[in-house]
Structures are given as C-alpha cells and as structure tokens.
Amino acid sequence: MTENGLTQDINARWTRVRGVLRAAVGDSAYKSWLKPLNLVEYSDGVVKLSVPTRFMRDWVANHYGERISALWSDGNSPVSHVDIFVLADKEDVRAAAAARSASETTVRATEGARVSPERAEDDVSASLDPRFKFDNFVVGKPNELAYAAARRVADSPTATYNPLFLYGGVGLGKTHLMHAIAWHIREHQPDRKVVYLSAEKFMYHFIRALRFQDTMAFKERFRSVDVLMIDDVQFINGKESTQEEFFHTFNDLVDNNRQVVVSADKSPSDLEGMEERLRSRLGWGLVADIHATSYELRLGILHAKKDALEAVVPDKVLEFLAHKITSSVRELEGALNRVSAHSSLIGREITLESCQEVLHDLLRASDRRVTIEEIQKRVAEHFNIRMADMHSARRSRAVARPRQVAMYLSKQLTSRSLPEIGRKFGGRDHTTVMHAVKKIEELRTADMNFAEDVDLLRRMLEG
Ligand code: ADP
Ligand code: MG
Numbered sequence: 437m438t439e440n441g442l443t444q445d446i447n448a449r450w451t452r453v454r455g456v457l458r459a460a461v462g463d464s465a466y467k468s469w470l471k472p473l474n475l476v477e478y479s480d481g482v483v484k485l486s487v488p489t490r491f492m493r494d495w496v497a498n499h500y501g502e503r504i505s506a507l508w509s510d511g512n513s514p515v516s517h518v519d520i521f522v523l524a525d526k527e528d529v530r531a532a533a534a535a536r537s538a539s540e541t542t543v544r545a546t547e548g549a550r551v552s553p554e555r556a557e558d559d560v561s562a563s564l565d566p567r568f569k570f571d572n573f574v575v576g577k578p579n580e581l582a583y584a585a586a587r588r589v590a591d592s593p594t595a596t597y598n599p600l601f602l603y604g605g606v607g608l609g610k611t612h613l614m615h616a617i618a619w620h621i622r623e624h625q626p627d628r629k630v631v632y633l634s635a636e637k638f639m640y641h642f643i644r645a646l647r648f649q650d651t652m653a654f655k656e657r658f659r660s661v662d663v664l665m666i667d668d669v670q671f672i673n674g675k676e677s678t679q680e681e682f683f684h685t686f687n688d689l690v691d692n693n694r695q696v697v698v699s700a701d702k703s704p705s706d707l708e709g710m711e712e713r714l715r716s717r718l719g720w721g722l723v724a725d726i727h728a729t730s731y732e733l734r735l736g737i738l739h740a741k742k743d744a745l746e747a748v749v750p751d752k753v754l755e756f757l758a759h760k761i762t763s764s765v766r767e768l769e770g771a772l773n774r775v776s777a778h779s780s781l782i783g784r785e786i787t788l789e790s791c792q793e794v795l796h797d798l799l800r801a802s803d804r805r806v807t808i809e810e811i812q813k814r815v816a817e818h819f820n821i822r823m824a825d826m827h828s829a830r831r832s833r834a835v836a837r838p839r840q841v842a843m844y845l846s847k848q849l850t851s852r853s854l855p856e857i858g859r860k861f862g863g864r865d866h867t868t869v870m871h872a873v874k875k876i877e878e879l880r881t882a883d884m885n886f887a888e889d890v891d892l893l894r895r896m897l898e899g
Contacts, residue, residue, distance in 0.1 A: 485519065504518055507517045517766065568619070577731060579726045586724075595693050601724070602725075603701065603702060603723070608726045610726065629662045654685070658685065670701050741772055753786055759895050808857065812826040813840050843868075
C-alpha cells in the first residue's frame with residue numbers, strides 16, 4: 437500500500453471508472469469535466485477525488501456524482517463512498533503548512549465540502565450537503581435527544597442551549613444534523629447568518645489570524661455570525677496559548693448571544709489534548725449524545741434510503757442488511773448503494789443471494805462463527821422439539837424435518853463437510869445429509885412460508 441492508501445487495485449479501478457465515464461459522456465464533456473478529476477486518497481472505503489474549483493465540484497457532483505459513485509462501488513469493490521472536494525490553491529496550501537508547524541494542529545489544506553452551496557454565506561462557511569436535511573433524517577431511540585435538540589435550535593429565533601454539544605461515534609449522523617440545522621435556518625430565518633465549518637478549518641483561520649496578529653479581525657468576523665457550527669472539535673488541540681485564545685473567542689460569541697453548535701466523537705470530558713477549562717466550557721449548554729444504532733433504526737434508515745434511491749429492494753434484503761451491518765449508518769448506506777448499483781448495472785433484480793454476493797467482503801468481516809451445536813439448539817427451540825432428537829434415530833416427520841433443517845443450515849453456515857455434519861447428527865451417513873439439503877431446497881421453492889421460516893432461522897443464527 438502506498439502513502440495515500442492507493443493500492444494497485446484502487447488505481448486500476450479508477451482507470452476503469454474513467455474509461456466507462458469517457459465512453460458514456462463523450463470526449464468533449466469528458467475533457468471539460470471529468471478529466472480534471474484527480475484521485476487523491478483512499479481509506480476506509482472512501483475515495484477522495486479532487487477538482488480545482490468550487491464551481492467544477494458542484495457541476496461534477498450534480499451531473500455525474502451518482503454515476504461516479506455507482507461505478508466505484510460496483511462488484512466486489514471495497515469503496516462505499518466517493519468524496520469530491522476542492523483542492524485549495526497553492527497559497528492556501530502554504531499557509532496551512534505554516535499554520536500546522538506553528539501549532540502542532542492538524543490542518544488540512546483541502547475543503548472537504550461536497551455539493552453545491554446554494555448561497556455562499558461567507559467564504560469561511562463550508563458548503564452544505566443537500567441530502568443532509570431534517571426530512572431525510574430518520575429518528576429512533578438512539579438519536580431522538582440529539583434530533584430534538586437540533587430541531588429546537590433550528591426553530592428558535594435566538595440562542596438556546598448554548599452551546600449545543602452533539603457527540604457520538606463515527607457515521608452516526610452528527611454532520612447530518614448540523615447541516616440540517618443550517619439548511620433549516622437558511623430557509624426559515626434567512627436574515628440570520630449561519631456559518632458551518634470543520635474544527636480543522638476553524639483552527640486554520642484562527643491560527644492564521646494569530647500569526648498575522650489579527651485576532652481582532654477574526655473575532656469581528658465571527659461576531660457577525662448568528663449561528664456558528666463547528667464540526668469535529670476533537671481536532672482542537674495544540675498549544676496552550678492557542679487554546680486560551682480560542683476559549684476567549686468562544687466565550688465572546690456565547691456572551692453575545694450567538695448560537696454555537698459543536699460536534700465531537702467524544703463527550704466534552706473525554707476530549708483529550710484539550711484544556712480542562714475549555715472542555716468544561718463546552719459542556720455548559722446541552723450535551724446530547726447519539727447512541728449506536730438499533731436494529732429498528734437501521735431498518736428505518738434502509739427503508740427511507742431505498743425510497744430515495746427509487747430502488748426495488750425486497751424487505752428480506754433490508755432486514756438482512758439491518759441485521760448484518762451494525763457499525764455505522766455510513767456503512768449501511770454504502771452497502772445499500774453497492775447492492776443497488778450492482779443490480780442496475782447488470783440489469784437484474786436484487787435478491788438475498790445477489791446481495792450476499794456483492795457484499796461478500798463486507799459480510800465476511802462481520803461474520804461470526806456459528807457452530808453446529810448452536811444451530812441444532814436454535815432449530816430445536818424453534819420447532820419445539822428436544823435437543824436430543826437432533827441425534828436420535830426417531831424418524832417421525834415432526835422430528836425428522838427440523839433435523840433436516842438443522843443439517844441444511846449447518847451446510848450453509850459452517851465450513852464443515854457432509855461427513856462431519858453427519859457425525860454431529862448421531863453418526864449419520866453423509867448421503868443422509870446430502871438428501872436433507874436437497875429436500876430442504878425443494879421445500880423452500882415449493883412453500884413460501886417454509887422458506888421464510890428457514891431464512892429467519894438463518895438470520896438469527898448469523899446475527
Ligand atoms: P458523523 O458526522 O456522525 O460521522 P454523518 O452525519 O456524516 O456521520 O452520517 C453518515 C451518513 O449516514 C450520512 O450519509 C448520513 O446522511 C447518514 N445518516 C446518519 N444517521 C442518519 C439517520 N438517522 N437518518 C438518515 N441518514 C443518516
Ligand atoms: Mg461528521
């Protein structure tokens with residue numbers, strides 16, 4: 437793997453994606469819009485493509501964004517998300533490097549924004565993702581407090597809960613909620629000036645002001661803002677004097693009744709590298725955490741996302757994904773995107789099987805080893821027979837059928853051979869197991885209810 441995580445595989449994929457795009461849009465559009473795209477980085481399933489200007493980013497994202505994403509995530513691709521961003525001009529890059537060495541703070545010289553700013557509030561505000569609105573946010577137990585607080589802040593004409601501190605793990609919706617607040621205020625209270633930016637970007641401006649001994653201007657600039665949102669404040673660290681200055685600026689804003697909203701991946705008290713005083717100050721308003729997703733929430737999100745994609749996805753597939761992909765909403769979305777992109781590219785409908793095939797790599801990672809004993813136990817419970825009947829010689833249908841189901845699932849879910857499975861079922865012959873597998877497959881196609889039963893058992897065992 438190279439420095440930017442660009443493996444040969446990713447580079448090869450990029451070449452293929454470009455080839456397909458070129459063929460699809462024609463040479464002249466390709467030259468104007470797509471050729472300037474630069475593959476900059478790949479990590480954790482996210483591909484970063486840079487463009488030289490904001491305008492270009494908006495154009496490419498609006499006109500080609502979906503197609504680019506679909507091509508990247510096709511097949512067994514590890515890519516779940518494509519980020520198109522503006523690579524700042526040379527001067528910005530230099531300033532950022534200077535700021536970085538001055539402060540030990542990580543400052544990226546890029547603007548991580550995605551899609552079009554309908555109106556640029558200010559040159560410091562990053563643009564807002566049009567998908568990140570309250571309407572598209574699915575509310576469930578794990579995020580209801582954060583959602584309610586965000587809504588309250590967005591609806592209120594003055595500062596409430598100052599600051600609002602949103603925290604939670606990666607990919608659980610913090611940025612989504614912040615953008616939603618910004619969109620809402622811009623729409624319903626257009627007179628209020630809203631600025632949203634990453635903590636890195638904020639620090640970058642801040643440190644630049646310090647360097648040029650221009651903190652007054654910096655404060656003025658932010659004082660004219662009614663709502664200031666700073667994303668991922670866990671990145672605020674560095675020299676004490678820097679933090680000190682930040683602390684005063686922050687207090688200034690709050691004292692002047694400016695609404696401040698911040699997010700982080702940890703609670704205020706757990707923020708490392710941050711001075712005690714600042715940490716405690718951040719927790720003065722309302723601290724709302726977003727918990728890990730529940731199955732219900734994941735299923736709700738998948739349903740909403742499926743509707744937005746206008747994709748036809750069987751409920752069974754959605755349930756399967758909600759069971760299996762539990763890490764973050766971002767991963768969940770990525771998985772659904774991959775499955776639906778795959779199906780639209782090869783022109784076949786989505787099934788449980790195709791879904792498992794497409795997500796092979798992802799699912800394997802989250803796979804837990806299931807033992808034959810667990811399978812027997814579950815199946816016995818389900819059909820209400822004794823565990824001993826899994827091994828017994830009894831042949832009545834009431835026990836023989838469940839036993840066959842257990843054999844079938846053992847074949848599907850474990851890597852045991854037929855003779856090994858036979859041995860675990862009271863020393864039966866491998867042909868008996870083979871017969872059981874065939875029989876269950878037949879029954880599955882003939883009887884919808886039976887098929888559902890078996891799938892349910894399978895999901896429970898896998899989940
Ligand atoms: P974070 O900032 O917490 O890392 P994001 O806000 O970037 O996470 O969310 C990651 C992805 O998951 C985004 O595409 C976002 O729209 C989506 N997402 C997260 N939570 C929800 C939710 N409750 N409803 C709909 N989409 C969600
Ligand atoms: Mg975020």
